Amino acid sequence: MTLQDDAAPGPRTGNPTEVAAPETRQDRGIAPAGSFALAAYLERWSACAHPDLAASDSEPLPLAALLRLAGPEDRLRWRRADLGYADPRGASWLRATVSARYHRLEADDVLISAGAQEAVACVLRALLGPDDHALVVVPIYQPSELAVTCLCAADGIPLDPGRAWGLDLERLAAAIRPNTRLVLMNFPNSPTGATLDRATLEGLVALCRRHGLWLVNDEVYRQTEVEPERAVPPVVDLYERGISINGLSKGFGLPGLRVGWAACRDRRALDRVLAAKSLLSSCLARPSEILAQVALRAEPRLTERARAIGRRNHRRLRTLLDRLPELFEPDEPRNLAFAFPRFHGAEGATAFARVVASEARLLVLPSDLWRSSLATVPVDRLRLGLGRRGSGAALGILEHHLLGRSRR
Ligand SMILES: Cc1ncc(COP(=O)(O)O)c(C=O)c1O
Structure with a gap:
């Protein structure tokens, strides 16, 4: 028996022309102090941006596929x-x-x-x-x-x-x-x-x-x-x-x-x-x-499926980042679910992520979203989720955006 997903690719919702210029702190996905910054950011952007590079979970398994196991x-x-x-x-x-x-x-x-x-x-x-x-x-x-x-x-x-x-x-x-x-x-x-x-x-x-x-x-x-x-x-x-x-x-x-x-x-x-x-x-x-x-x-089958997707996406990311050494410092893969490269662009990782969301309709998470009231967290990184099948296509969108950016 093969592990059939029955999964249609995730929806690409929203229309670029509908992405209004954010006005308020909340519109911009900036959470009030003491609240959950990542949730506020996802709430703000996920309806109009491709979410797969923001996900930390592996490719979701449909109910029917799980029941077959x-x-x-x-x-x-x-x-x-x-x-x-x-x-x-x-x-x-x-x-x-x-x-x-x-x-x-x-x-x-x-x-x-x-x-x-x-x-x-x-x-x-x-x-x-x-x-x-x-x-x-x-x-x-x-x-x-x-x-x-x-x-x-x-x-x-x-x-x-x-x-x-x-x-x-x-x-x-x-x-x-x-x-x-x-x-x-x-x-x-x-x-x-x-x-x-x-x-x-x-x-x-x-x-x-x-x-x-x-x-x-x-x-x-x-x-x-x-x-x-x-x-x-x-x-x-x-x-x-x-x-x-x-x-x-x-x-x-x-x-x-x-x-x-x-x-x-x-x-x-x-x-x-x-x-x-x-x-x-x-x-x-x-x-x-x-x-x-x-x-x-069924753990070995489920996790090996997730790990294979993660490994494939890490290789794709590596190929992409190696072409842009002036913009990114790639990390060795540390976890198959995501990567955390440093971003060297002058605008900084937080502004870059916002531009990618509004122009390329792609959600990437700036490390600022893990800010802490207890210790300093570097703000020059992006967390890129690599556990989804759709992460490969999302990396293609990111590449397109980055190549356009370097031609500007
Ligand atoms: C480190 C960490 N712990 C816990 C959770 C939440 O896990 P669950 O959905 O099982 O409550 C997350 C979700 O992103 C997480 O990143």
């Missing part, structure tokens, strides 16, 4: 599913499948959530209070940073672009206060693609253990690592206070299922996470749980 047990489950309230922790069979991804975890060490972000928010709410202090490794998905800063004091630890986005453990150690309770990070990192090497991760775990800190890692880009065979273990496998968060939104290509999870060896802490989650949603949708089970059992 179901084995007899899951097919029966699907046919017999009732739509009553389900287990607030997530179905036990789904938690068992998720727990088997980790070493020595059981179903009760896992809590299923509506997407990875719900897990991040609930873990933070469960573990942090107003007298606490947290360390946040920056850049990070903005809602995660905001979820920390609305709960307690925080400091940012910036990844160092000069050292291949390395994490400076000495700097992190120096920022620990008597009331620091938690380190929050996102590795593999978006938008940089950075990963931690084994020695740094072990040093970080040792530091957290010495100070009794929780180590919370958003691991949603693990499935699209360039060299998964060399990937470091999830934090929950290395540390008794490590919490690994992942889900099906990125490398599985299933963000619409809204299935994520938190894995944690401390069951009392997980009970507190459940209490935080119960204020938001009582349970997951049963159809999503069954489809998540199907996807997890």
